[in-house]
Amino acid sequence: MLASAHFLLNEPWKSGAQAQKVVQATLHVDARGGLLVHYCEDSGESARKARAVFRPDGYAERLSHVSLDELAARGFLGIIVDLDNTLVGYGQDHLAFEDAAWIATARARDFRICLVSNNFNDRVLRIGAQLGVPAIASALKPLPRGFAAALRLLGTAKPQTVVVGDQLFTDVLGAKLSGLHSILTEPLVAHDWLGTRLLRLLERVLLGRKSG
Numbered sequence: 309m310l311a312s313a314h315f316l317l318n319e320p321w322k323s324g325a326q327a328q329k330v331v332q333a334t335l336h337v338d339a340r341g342g343l344l345v346h347y348c349e350d351s352g353e354s355a356r357k358a359r360a361v362f363r364p365d366g367y368a369e370r371l372s373h374v375s376l377d378e379l380a381a382r383g384f385l386g387i388i389v390d391l392d393n394t395l396v397g398y399g400q401d402h403l404a405f406e407d408a409a410w411i412a413t414a415r416a417r418d419f420r421i422c423l424v425s426n427n428f429n430d431r432v433l434r435i436g437a438q439l440g441v442p443a444i445a446s447a448l449k450p451l452p453r454g455f456a457a458a459l460r461l462l463g464t465a466k467p468q469t470v471v472v473g474d475q476l477f478t479d480v481l482g483a484k485l486s487g488l489h490s491i492l493t494e495p496l497v498a499h500d501w502l503g504t505r506l507l508r509l510l511e512r513v514l515l516g517r518k519s520g
């Protein structure tokens with residue numbers, strides 16, 4: 309089904325007069341109820357497509373701010389959680405109380421959780437074991453392989469599964485490529501490895517942020 313209409317698109321990551329603008333948007337709803345949005349503004353065609361691909365479905369300041377009530381109301385059963393800078397600071401083992409409590413509450417509410425990380429060391433599996441949830445290391449996000457493995461572990465269908473992570477180029481793009489809902493969080497700490505820091509520069513361009 310295709311529909312075309314004018315929308316007042318809210319872009320909360322922009323400030324002031326740029327926060328809202330009227331754009332021409334084309335919506336495509338696929339057979340599974342998935343919604344694709346292609347919108348046009350004053351930049352080039354390729355930039356418009358890139359921004360649509362990298363647009364997360366939702367935002368949360370941090371993992372513990374993701375509303376479990378809202379996820380349940382929308383029919384989500386599975387939650388794929390990024391590790392570094394989403395659940396713990398980069399290279400760290402320690403979880404903040406509120407994030408550990410969020411995981412425990414989600415499990416108590418019968419959400420199925422899987423950690424999916426591009427990090428390759430056993431710290432990924434250790435933190436998963438501490439939390440009582442499965443974990444996938446060396447996931448090579450945004451490639452679909454790690455997400456497919458997570459779906460098998462969770463036993464959830466794609467429309468029932470949400471990805472929560474702090475990076476557009478791994479978590480959000482990976483979710484899009486795998487047909488999963490995505491929620492972008494703020495990175496917990498500023499320090500990342502060099503490759504991630506370079507990607508964050510590109511993220512700021514795509515999100516229209518002047519500084520990080």
Ligand SMILES: [Mg+2]
Binds near residue numbers: 390392394473474475
């Ligand atoms: Mg991360």
